[in-house]
Amino acid sequence: MTETTVRLPDTTRLVVSSSPHFHEDASVRKIMLVVIAALAPACLAGVWTFGLRALWVLLVCTAACMLVEALCVKLQGRASTLPDGSAALTGLLLGMNLPVTTPTWMCVVGAVMAIGIGKMIYGGLGYNPFNPALVGRVALLMAFPTALTTWVAPLASPLQWAGVDSVTQATPLGTPWAGEQLFSTWELFIGRTGGSLGETCVPALLLGGVLLIALKIIRWQVPVCFIGTVAVITGIAHLAAPEQVAPPLLHIMSGGLILGAFFMATDMVTTPLGRMGAVIFGVGCGVITAVIRLWGSYPEGVSFSILIMNAFTPLIDRYTAGKPFGVISHPGREVKL
């Protein structure tokens, strides 16, 4: 082996950095894009149920959220955060939580509330204590209660445009329970009922939710505990008063429970970190949702329950933080050899 043929590395181009030098191929952008992909079936189902205007609402909300974020970031003099995909995701979720007939300008107001007040005012992604999409939706619900609770019936064809002349329909939860179901279980399941445009189709939501669990982006404990708690409480109430309280299956499949449990109570930034925290968070959301639905003045409580539990997240994190490995929980107890 002659010396001349051996090539040595060019040391002027070496990078010096702290370990580890291997990284998993993970990024915030990737996570957000996967969640958006997981929401796609439910969005399509929304368009199929409520017509092309559903697509319009989704597009307006998404575009408006991205625009507001771009504007805020510019005002703050920071680099663009749009590529991380979180603004688009918030917009999509906001749209899915609105009735198909929400006026366009109202969607924009919702986006300003969601991104401006819900997220950027705290410093942007990672710092917001409350779920931005829900901040947007609840702000609209408070400000424009009529528009936000006017539900059109599913359209005959997805190509129709839902408007003021569309047939309105009460939601399964909005109708006082009179001992019998307004909708068949099948209608409830596939989402041929009134409701926010992205929340009605159970199989489409489950498909996305299961994908997120399989990819370990969300913890299964949250939806299971959330939905399970609602089922248990409404089930007990239904058994106690079958004339006044709808059966648990109706509670599970109507309103925003599935959407909220899989996609919003699992938002990374605003929910607890650990497994135990996820259980507490899910149960808490379930209790609040059931209480609002059964005894509150609103027919639906998923948004409120998640926002309220968001406020408890730091506390939950503090009290569920385990002891590091080797920190002795019982001082004085000697290690047995």
Added chain:
Amino acid sequence: MTKKHLHFYGGVHPQESKTASGAAIVSAPLLATYVVPLQQHIGVPAKPVVAKGDKVLRGQLIGEPGGFISAAIHAPTSGTVKEIATCLGPAGNQLPAVILESDGDDLAAEPMPALDWPNASPDELKKRIAEAGIVGMGGAAFPSVVKLSPPPNKTIDTLILNGVECEPCLTADHRLMLEKPEQVITGARITARVLGVKRVIIAIEENKPDAVALLQEKAAGTEVEVRSLRVRYPQGAEKQLIYALTGRKVPSGGLPMDVGCVVQNVGTASAICEAVCEGKPLYERVTTVTGSPLVAPGNWRFRVGTPYAEAIKLAGGVKVDPVKIISGGPMMGMAVYSLDIPIMKNCSGILLLAADEVRQYESSPCIRCGRCNDTCPMGMMPGILSVQIEKERFELAEQWHVLDCIECGCCAYGCPAGRPLVQLMRRAKGEVMAARKAKAAKKA
């Protein structure tokens, strides 16, 4: 025999990339010059006992321990001391060093007499381990004799030999176990005799079944037990390994001896065997030189003081320019910027990474995904902790046991926000230690 505790908490499974595992150990040819650092260990540098112009022989003492936590340094070959100077170490710091010009004859000094270890007293054996300059060869380079001298109030009942080699890419320990199994086992038994323990476990990850089988065969009939562990980084970290094998948890801030264990690398055991049975001091070691940019990755027995450039030449040089050169493995090794750095007693590998293997990224705020919580083998919350450290809340970090961080890098490995979690932990550890020192100084 209980097999219950073959898992530790958390951890990750990076791509193993052990491409050099089939390459037999080759002795590196003699060089014209060796740069032998006088500090190849944790603790005080060794004091040079040679001067410029002195003739030395291979294995001759050139640096004597500079304190209690220190180690002797020996000449890697015969030749002339060109000068006592400094050299660049892998951490980027300057180390005192003896520059040795080889005479090409490689004449050995009179070896220390071989000891009949089964009948030698523990003190005799310990003295030899100190004289041979043996340090932990897994990476930390802690002087072995100190580790093998637990205070009298600590009872040691288990010796664990670490052949896990959980760092991706590295294969030096694997090859050593395959090619020198008797040395490894004898070294383990000598160490067990020093410590007076009856229970000796050699731990190997199950991705090295050939080593497990061979050592099991060679250890048959002795007190040495060979155990195969699942592949999971950082299985080879002391505390994790002890837990996986014995179910004992080393207390926070404590040492393995607090739970009756001593953990030693297989390379160290082999060096102890050579020192005791052949009287050979520690002046060479097996190092993996690997990475996709290299023409011919492999495992070599290098003399201490071989510059990295010579090691890379032996591996055929590079096909493409690497972006990183790492001393050690990819998870905990140190990135270096010079090829003049010499191989030291603790250098288990030289790893070259090409541009497509290294992720360069912008770091963004924590999105609280919780991955670092799930993978931290110490059960800490690196993400939340890092946010507090950024705010320089070091007292809080101390309360949250930041000093327990073993810097394994599992958190940063999987962080989607690309946060510099390990750096932040190191920063906090440094600040906490400094604060403790200042407090102690104030008191005194």
